[in-house]
Amino acid sequence: MGINSHKLSIFTPMENKITNIKKQLKGLTLQELKGYFEEIGEPKYRGEQLFNWMYNHLSFDFSEMQNLSKSIRQKLDENCQIQTLELVTVQDSPSTGTKKYLFNTADDKKIESVIIPEEDRATLCISTQVGCPLDCKFCATGIMGYKRNLSVGEIVDQYLLAAKDYGKDRLTNIVYMGMGEPLLNYKNTLSSLSIFTDELTKGVSRNRITVSTSGIAPKIIELANSDLRIKLAFSLHSCFEDIRNQIMPINKKYSLKENIEALKFFEKKTGKRITFEYTMFKGLNDRPEDIKALSRLCREIPSKLNIIPFNSIAHMNPGGVSATLEPTPIDKLQEFAQRLRDNNITVMVRQTQGGDIAAACGQLAVKY
Numbered sequence: 001m002g003i004n005s006h007k008l009s010i011f012t013p014m015e016n017k018i019t020n021i022k023k024q025l026k027g028l029t030l031q032e033l034k035g036y037f038e039e040i041g042e043p044k045y046r047g048e049q050l051f052n053w054m055y056n057h058l059s060f061d062f063s064e065m066q067n068l069s070k071s072i073r074q075k076l077d078e079n080c081q082i083q084t085l086e087l088v089t090v091q092d093s094p095s096t097g098t099k100k101y102l103f104n105t106a107d108d109k110k111i112e113s114v115i116i117p118e119e120d121r122a123t124l125c126i127s128t129q130v131g132c133p134l135d136c137k138f139c140a141t142g143i144m145g146y147k148r149n150l151s152v153g154e155i156v157d158q159y160l161l162a163a164k165d166y167g168k169d170r171l172t173n174i175v176y177m178g179m180g181e182p183l184l185n186y187k188n189t190l191s192s193l194s195i196f197t198d199e200l201t202k203g204v205s206r207n208r209i210t211v212s213t214s215g216i217a218p219k220i221i222e223l224a225n226s227d228l229r230i231k232l233a234f235s236l237h238s239c240f241e242d243i244r245n246q247i248m249p250i251n252k253k254y255s256l257k258e259n260i261e262a263l264k265f266f267e268k269k270t271g272k273r274i275t276f277e278y279t280m281f282k283g284l285n286d287r288p289e290d291i292k293a294l295s296r297l298c299r300e301i302p303s304k305l306n307i308i309p310f311n312s313i314a315h316m317n318p319g320g321v322s323a324t325l326e327p328t329p330i331d332k333l334q335e336f337a338q339r340l341r342d343n344n345i346t347v348m349v350r351q352t353q354g355g356d357i358a359a360a361c362g363q364l365a366v367k368y
């Protein structure tokens, strides 16, 4: 199957040149927008109007905001901007309908987001960092290394620009599972969540927003205490500390034991079941003892388990441990899942989507 890739120009670059001098409004929460209008001597409710224009009407041009007076629009135009990312290309996978978006930041960094359509939903997978510092051995983003955290505006803009292209009403779910570890960019991740879950925001419901983490235990506790009531996915990949240490170096800092305590706290505090993500590697985590350990863990914490076939990262020419990882054959993977179901564990086997455009789980990476 061929891959469709096209350049998109939602903005006219000259008209909307991103500058660092003007105040960036995209990425401000409702409270911050109200505060800004107060600061410039305008009534607070103007902040609510701007919030609606940006996040609900996907309007990024002050001249379109007809319920703001001409003088306010002019003032905003002179002092503020509402663009953070430029949409560079969209790649479509004709076999699955998956779409991969490549964005350029104002400082010329590249990030990617992916839309994964399924029967009754379409999920946008967004990035929170340029690259990632955590170096998980099965992940192309990890191999790419870390550049910087994304701003709130850059996180939110991935949704806004993808929604503009794909259709806002068709986007039903958001997962923070693209490039980067969201809980290492905690403050900006939290502000973006507060925009997505604000009661004024018409879009994705908070029950359909999931943050995925590879295990930053203290931040899991903070997220539970934040009252945002979003869902949490935990990249588990093994129930054994030594194997996690091998494939996820962050485990040496925050052990699985510590994370399990944090996950229990999250589940109790929010009432939301944890999703465990489990990528399967031949001979490493597909053994009978893994079934036993997984069954025990999933009984201990109200949860469901997503089994993910390992997607090749050969396009990154990996070395070391990464080069030794192989996928569990699909018949063995299905048998593994069935044995867990026999133990009354809720298991989903995720279909690989977007492998043909390097948009599948763990494949996002931009060559510099």
Ligand code: SF4
Pocket (backbone or CB within 6 Å): 132, 133, 134, 135, 136, 139, 140, 141, 142, 143, 178, 179, 180, 181, 214, 362
């Ligand atoms: S799996 Fe997630 S946390 Fe690990 S390196 Fe990749 S992007 Fe970072």
